Amino acid sequence: MHKSPVHIAIMESSKIIYEGLQSILYQSDMDCRVCRVETLEELMEMLTSHPIDMLIVNPLQFVNREKEIKKIRRSYPLLSVAGIDFGIMQKQSLLTDLSFSLYDSVEHIIHSLSRLDKKNHAATGQKEENDNLSKREMEVLTGLVNGMLNKEIADSLNISIHTVVRHRKNITQKTGIRSQSGLTIYAISKKIVSIEDIDL
Amino acid sequence: MYHTSKIKVKPFMKMADLIDANPSLLLMLQHFDIDFRVSDQTVVQLCTQYGISENLFVSIANLYNGFGTKGHEPFNREDLARVIDFLKKSHHYYRSDKYPQISSYIRQLQVNHTEKELKLLEKFFHEYFTEVIEHLDYEDNVAFPYFITLLNSDNDREKEEIYSSREYSEHHSDIELKLQDLKNLLLKYVRIEGDLDLRRRLFFALYELEFDLYIHSLIEETILIPSGVGIEREQNA
Numbered sequence: 001m002h003k004s005p006v007h008i009a010i011m012e013s014s015k016i017i018y019e020g021l022q023s024i025l026y027q028s029d030m031d032c033r034v035c036r037v038e039t040l041e042e043l044m045e046m047l048t049s050h051p052i053d054m055l056i057v058n059p060l061q062f063v064n065r066e067k068e069i070k071k072i073r074r075s076y077p078l079l080s081v082a083g084i085d086f087g088i089m090q091k092q093s094l095l096t097d098l099s100f101s102l103y104d105s106v107e108h109i110i111h112s113l114s115r116l117d118k119k120n121h122a123a124t125g126q127k128e129e130n131d132n133l134s135k136r137e138m139e140v141l142t143g144l145v146n147g148m149l150n151k152e153i154a155d156s157l158n159i160s161i162h163t164v165v166r167h168r169k170n171i172t173q174k175t176g177i178r179s180q181s182g183l184t185i186y187a188i189s190k191k192i193v194s195i196e197d198i199d200l
Numbered sequence: 201m202y203h204t205s206k207i208k209v210k211p212f213m214k215m216a217d218l219i220d221a222n223p224s225l226l227l228m229l230q231h232f233d234i235d236f237r238v239s240d241q242t243v244v245q246l247c248t249q250y251g252i253s254e255n256l257f258v259s260i261a262n263l264y265n266g267f268g269t270k271g272h273e274p275f276n277r278e279d280l281a282r283v284i285d286f287l288k289k290s291h292h293y294y295r296s297d298k299y300p301q302i303s304s305y306i307r308q309l310q311v312n313h314t315e316k317e318l319k320l321l322e323k324f325f326h327e328y329f330t331e332v333i334e335h336l337d338y339e340d341n342v343a344f345p346y347f348i349t350l351l352n353s354d355n356d357r358e359k360e361e362i363y364s365s366r367e368y369s370e371h372h373s374d375i376e377l378k379l380q381d382l383k384n385l386l387l388k389y390v391r392i393e394g395d396l397d398l399r400r401r402l403f404f405a406l407y408e409l410e411f412d413l414y415i416h417s418l419i420e421e422t423i424l425i426p427s428g429v430g431i432e433r434e435q436n437a
Contacts, residue, residue: 131388176388181324182381188317189389195316 006032006117007051011043012058012084017102021056028110030117040065047076054117059083062095069095080120082113131174131190138192140167145184145193209261211244211254218243218261227412228264231289232257232282253279259423260286263415269422277351280427283419284344290416291336298409299329305402309392317390321382328378335375347424350431376417379410 008025012018022034037043040061046052062069073079073095083096098116100109133141136157143153150168154161172178177186187193207213207221215238219225226236234250243261247254256279259272275283306325310318383406392399 176384177381178377179324179381181320181327182378182385185317185320185324185385186389188320189385189391195320 006030006053008032008034008054008056009037009043009046009052010034010056011037011040011061012056013038013061014058017058017084024106024109025113028106030110030114040068044068044072047072047079052076052079053120054113055079055081056113057081057083057096058086059096059099060086066095078120080116082116131176133171133174133192137167137171137174140164141171141183141187142193144168144180145187207265208267209243209258209265211247211258212242214240214242215246216240218265222265224264224411225261227293228260228415231286231293232260233285233289252282255279256282256423260415260419263418263422269418274430275423275427277431280347280351280424280431283424283427284347287416287419287424288340288344290412291340293412294332294409295336298405298412299332302402302405302409303329305398305405308398309395309402312395312398313392315390315392318392321385321390324378324385325382328375328382331378332375347428350428353435376410376413379406379413382406383410 010018010021012021018036022036025032025034035046037046043055073081081096083099085099085101087101098112100112136159139157140153143156148156150161150164154164157164171183175183175186177183184193188195207218209218215225219229219238229236229238232250232252234246238246241249243257244254246252247257253276255273256275259269259275263269303325306318306322310322383403386399386403386406
């Protein structure tokens with residue numbers, strides 16, 4: 001089964017440490033995308049728009065911000081947090097799921113992080129990204145391809161416009177195709193609609 | 201041709217070495233109207249020969265190499281006139297080089313294969329191309345003249361003409377989105393038997409186009425628009 005890449009945010013003010021971590025992650029077997037955040041505020045903003053699976057953080061950034069961290073963890077239960085252990089933090093266990101030292105071997109760090117990721121997946125169930133559309137989504141797609149408006153699709157399927165919009169969003173997410181004419185070609189390639197039905 | 205190199209361009213570097221590390225820079229030279237035979241010249245020497253400011257040349261070269269434009273010196277009016285010229289040259293490249301090339305590949309695919317999806321694919325591309333031309337026309341006829349007026353005027357009388365950078369970027373995202381659709385259709389969904397040479401050429405052309413469009417919008421968003429706003433402010437002061 002295909003697993004989507006792990007999105008990792010690193011919150012660490014040292015560029016050397018950030019780039020070092022990024023480089024060992026990219027060279028490892030973990031399929032991941034790494035980005036950097038500077039502040040807790042930036043992290044919170046990013047969480048609202050992008051899915052982030054894991055945060056690697058310098059726990060110094062958490063000092064005096066316990067309340068906010070706990071709030072983030074409550075709002076985003078799927079986010080796992082790994083702390084960088086500089087040997088000076090107490091109480092880290094409350095705020096992070098694991099910690100590693102910069103002097104640990106690369107294998108050890110990658111191993112701990114992948115285990116953390118797996119644990120998280122086991123807890124949430126696999127999130128699949130493939131283009132298998134549900135029956136309903138195929139019906140909505142057929143309507144779209146035939147040039148029907150959201151309202152017309154909603155009426156013909158006896159669902160609300162809101163639901164049609166949600167289906168459309170899912171279709172785009174699953175297929176990676178966003179334009180109407182692109183979706184038409186998709187629907188034909190997948191034999192969801194027959195080419196004879198299309199005006200050429 | 202569409203890869204970036206992580207070498208940060210500096211004025212004393214030899215142009216030939218930089219091209220070797222990232223051939224996409226040839227496209228940049230062409231947009232600057234610089235000949236490819238760069239001899240042993242360094243970036244500074246080349247800039248002097250062609251009358252381009254080092255600041256501007258290095259900033260744009262670094263965009264091609266995958267770096268942002270943070271920390272550059274402010275661009276002057278002469279630089280911005282150059283930027284507009286650069287962008288116009290890249291329009292020419294889209295219009296008379298890249299799009300006709302892609303178009304001919306798609307047409308050839310349709311000749312070689314009977315699948316009807318290909319006919320739709322061609323239609324898709326033509327609709328897309330028409331939109332792109334509209335956007336290029338808009339820039340050539342509305343946006344660029346506005347900037348040129350702005351650059352040449354010392355007072356703020358011309359500012360009645362409203363230039364919307366938001367409209368600008370909406371156009372862009374739409375262009376990038378459809379290109380993405382086309383690549384996804386070809387990579388994931390539309391079935392074509394064999395013909396790998398032609399299909400590879402098509403992919404490479406699409407990726408080359410995508411890369412240059414990306415740099416194009418970066419130049420507009422990080423150099424042209426902020427500097428234009430700067431000049432407006434200066435005039436208001």
